[in-house]
Amino acid sequence: MSITENAIASAEAHSAHNYHPLPVVIATAEGAWMTDVEGRRYLDMLAGYSALNFGHGNRRLLDAARAQLDRVTLTSRAFHHDRFADFCTRLAELCGMESVLPMNTGAEAVETAVKTARKWGYRVKGVPDGMAKIIVAANNFHGRTTTIVSFSTDPEAREDFGPYTPGFEIVPYGDLTALREAMTENTVAVLMEPIQGEAGVLVPPPGYLPGVRELTRERDVLFIADEIQSGLGRTGKTFACEHEGVVPDMYLLGKALGGGVVPVSAVVSSREVLGVFRPGEHGSTFGGNPLACAVALEVVAMLRTGEFQQRAAELGEHLHQELGLLVGGGAVEEVRGRGLWAGVDIAPALGTGREISKKLMERGVLVKDTHGSTIRIAPPLVISKEDLDWGLEQLRGVLRH
Template sequence: MTTFADKSAETSSAAGYIALDERWSTHNYHPLPVVIAEAEGAWVTDVQGERYLDFLSGYSALNFGHRHPDLVRAATEQLGRVTLTSRAFHHDQLGSFCRELAELTGTEMVLPMNSGAEAVESALKVARKWAYRVKGVAENQAQIVVAGSNFHGRTTTIVSFSTDDEARADFGPFTPGFVVVPYGDAAALAEAITENTAAVLLEPIQGEAGVIVPPDGYLAEARRLCDEANTLLIADEIQSGLARTGTIFALDHERVTADLYTLGKALGGGIMPVSAVVGRADVLGVLRPGEHGSTFGGNPLACAVGRAVIRLLSTGEYQQRSTALGAHLHERLSELVGNGVSAVRGRGLWAGVDLAQDGLTGREASEALMKRGVLCKETHGHTLRLAPPLVIEERELDRGVDALAEVVGMR
């Protein structure tokens, strides 16, 4: 019979931990072969004591780095008080969290949830309810226009309007009511909007697609078209928001305001799953008791951590760091174009790096970077996504880019 000691010996190496993961956990991810045991700031340490520079930040969930002391303190203090009441009762963190988040984002009302996908689902439900109750769309006729190559989550409804075959295959039948148009094509967007359109849902910058920045003027035109048609504009800022691009919202760069925003990832500071829909009170106000909810949404622990995140953002320090360090990152990355890299895109501390088609795949480059002490992840074949935590130092950015330059063959 296998004993606990035997198991401990079996998992004493990275290979052992990975073998156990692959035996017992569902294979819905393809992680790099590294087993992280500790983390702090921009660095992680594996079970064998090797340190790595984190250039992914949990897909922007770790904007403030690993275990930021202010966030750990907030979580620890709240753990000693109360963690869950459900929304059957009030608790002393919810009101302050909603007010402070509304003030930070310049919005009027907050709907707290848990995951990013849950925030998107909530925004879709609110938009449809608004279309029927306020706009006057006929029952069950509301449509939502979305962009191709989008990524808003992996629920059945959300993958219903994905254009990624891998995300959709064998998960039908799909939820109706969505119209897909090419991202960045304002003419196609204009043609798709009808009297039955409840909302247009867009990522101001598409993350999963490879950190795709839309053409100048596209987001402003989307706003104009929505205004003209009395249609809501929903901005998915789950990856792009909360200082990742140098502003609270990536949409702020275009001086465009959405009716609803979805937030997640960084709102929980890498400690808790915390998400929210924020926006106009007359839109979110269509919900009535019993029509939507979540047992854990807006729980005391999540609100305490979320409030600590808001305090970090309220100083402007992290927006400034993202702007300044992002400029340095993109300057360094631009040096690689033509030397194993075909294109670089992004804004702030967020970049999509297209590798030369005749060179390494994204997966091969990620594995080679891992061997050089830098962790990031590929997307769509030959593209790397870089999203270092906003606490990173310039010399650490240089270390990561130097490793990438070595991997793609420049050095």
């Protein structure tokens, strides 16, 4: 067997099969490129589902991590540390909000948001105890914890994990009428992705997010925007909500906030909303640790320049222009997305999304499939136009054969 085959066989023998990776074993990476254990190079067109917005091995982020590694990496929240206040202050400023509750993973941020919304509903809105309802969208992806899969409509994420957590109402994504009809006096929040990533990079119809914002204000309901994949520059703006001029009550952030170095997530909102927590009611041993704060502070500093948002906007316009040319020729049925983020529906006659992804891998491009014949394209924001064009040429080559 080859080095790659040996590594894959060992992994499959000694790890749970909760993922189905492409048959490639990465050893090193830099910028938008990765190299496998046999020395083959691949263009990364997935960027860790947006966790690597700033590329592999970003010098600024690695320098920030190394400097902190020599000082202190963990105190737990039992004590203050000297990076925490700066992190919370700078991230709140970036979001135009007041308070930050740091966690580690995106799913933890979503779980934190659920707890926050329920507690706010009871303590502030006056919903009867145990009656709080949160409205979510069909085809959502917010994580895979027990509570989150309880309001998933994806059979793979949900089946065999019951009994399910109650308290959620699912409505069609993009349907304001259904959202309005689902709201009751006990509704405490609407939790949605401004662009649904796992569903295939689904962009809501124009006016939908402003409509959600208006409805939630009218009914005294929190609007929670899950920007874990869509946020922090991916769509050409700091937050995807900005494309519609919408400011939610709460941002959920993760993935790119840790720069691909450490897991960092955060719930960002007002003092009134996050102020419902009291000591001991919610927390995390690693949440807001010094190493995470040091890296995330550098991420925030990089985003404050607007450089990465601009790159995503400009290269994203080029990406969607080129992908749009593929529609209608029998190979590509639809392209969706914003900025450096696209969902490409391949004609089923050409193969499944995984089959197309494997063919692209053979040509040196790494993407990921979702839901049948859809592939997702989300390269690091540092990718060059030349590399992006090369990757697109490989896609055209796959579709021609």
